[in-house]
Amino acid sequence: MWNIKHLWAVSVTLSLVFVTAGWLADQASAATAREIDVSVDVALEEFQKQVGGGKEFLESSKGVLVLPKVLKAGVGFGGEYGEGALRIAGKTEDYYNIASASFGFQFGGQMKTVLLVFMDEEALYKFRTGEGWKAGVDGSVALVTLGAGGSIDTAKIKDPIVGFVFGQKGLMYNLTLEGSKFTKMHK
Numbered sequence: 001m002w003n004i005k006h007l008w009a010v011s012v013t014l015s016l017v018f019v020t021a022g023w024l025a026d027q028a029s030a031a032t033a034r035e036i037d038v039s040v041d042v043a044l045e046e047f048q049k050q051v052g053g054g055k056e057f058l059e060s061s062k063g064v065l066v067l068p069k070v071l072k073a074g075v076g077f078g079g080e081y082g083e084g085a086l087r088i089a090g091k092t093e094d095y096y097n098i099a100s101a102s103f104g105f106q107f108g109g110q111m112k113t114v115l116l117v118f119m120d121e122e123a124l125y126k127f128r129t130g131e132g133w134k135a136g137v138d139g140s141v142a143l144v145t146l147g148a149g150g151s152i153d154t155a156k157i158k159d160p161i162v163g164f165v166f167g168q169k170g171l172m173y174n175l176t177l178e179g180s181k182f183t184k185m186h187k
Contacts, residue, residue: 043066046166061119063087065087066086070113080100081099083097097182117162120160
């Protein structure tokens, strides 16, 4: 049974989460195009360092969306937000953000980097021309886990959109991008 102390503790906790999330979103949205590009460069270097064959894999793609600082936080209710750039042939073409909300058993937060690698021209076109592209609805993303030695077997990757998620401790497993919404920004 809920009593006043429980309700007060829950409301204070949720208030802190929403205030922190709002502050972080303001900080993230304040990033300039130049700041995003620098963060994307660093994330791509880290990816190529961690993943054997990563450079060649990216070069064979039609485009890559890099979201270098995606913050996910929650206490019961949760959300994530981050900004990044779509690179085609190594050049920034557009800027995007990722946002999602969730409900369920969760506590804490994490910072991660998300890469969506477009292996198919049609998938890239649909992504770029859609109004608020949503993973799992507008297109599916195959999240890649690495084999022995941390390398990519490009011969086995046949999906039109391939996703990688990594953090401070390397590539992350058992994650999903389902329900995440990607929206073009004007920078």
